[in-house]
Amino acid sequence: MLITSYNPDSLGDTLIAIVAQDEANQTSKQAGDVVVITGKDDKLLGVNFFNVSKILGTIDARGQVFLTPDQVAKLNAALTAAGFTQQLEADATPKFVIGVVTEFVAHPDSDHLHITQVDLGGYTKQIVCGAPNAALGQHVVAALPGAMMPDGKVIWPGALRGVDSYGMLCSARELALPNAPQERGILVLPDTVAAGTPYDFDKAAAFLAAK
Structure with missing residues (x-):
């Protein structure tokens, strides 16, 4: 990474x-x-x-x-x-990826969180989500570990109330899209956008503007 x-x-x-x-x-x-x-x-x-x-x-x-x-x-x-032995490794893996919610169950220790399984195009990751509009079958933007959000926050693997979470499902506001709604809720994309597609900020901004 x-x-x-x-x-x-x-x-x-x-x-x-x-x-x-x-x-x-x-x-x-x-x-x-x-x-x-x-x-x-x-x-x-x-x-x-x-x-x-x-x-x-x-x-x-x-x-x-x-x-x-x-x-x-x-x-x-x-x-x-400079005399250091450490080396960096190039990383071209997309960190913002289109995912499809294939499983959606209530968190056992929360009245608003849900545990989702998200198809990221050939592999699936578990992401805990608290968005009120999240639902089964949605095409969403997943920020995976290693993603840097527009506000500078870096996404890491973690856990929410004891349940492992490998990333975050993003809202338009979190992605800093122009004219993004300020209320809570993830950005839901058309079903035509395939799982595993790298997220395109410009295309998403155009989609939001057309809604």
Whole structure:
């Protein structure tokens, strides 16, 4: 997993790379413009690259940045040059995916949560959902572990009231779509959008505008 973000207005010319969830007792070590964050047993959690434009050139994107394998290789060369042994791995796996709710049951310890099984195109994941409009058979947007939401929140595997959940079913507001309804409720897509299709923000915005 590799999640990278770039926000020069608030952080300057710094690329944040996240590869694992924060741990309670993590440490950081800086060498030059590179800071490596590790957890238990020296597990790599993330890397901060200061003055990253010297490594990658100009970055036009803001927020989450999707790097090419060549760009990741340049970051790894910077890690090695700074004396670190850790390396990043390129990750092109879509993290926002169209899913179909194939099972929908009440949570045993909640009066509003439901446990869903979501077909993501060849495989199924369990996602706990609290949206009031969620229902069996819907085509939805699933944010999977490794997804960075528009507000900067990163999705990780977790549990809701003791039930494992592998992601989140998203509302239009959470996806920051233009003119998104402000009331609670997931974004329900047409049945013609196949499970496993990578989510397209522009197409979803057009769909919402046409409703």
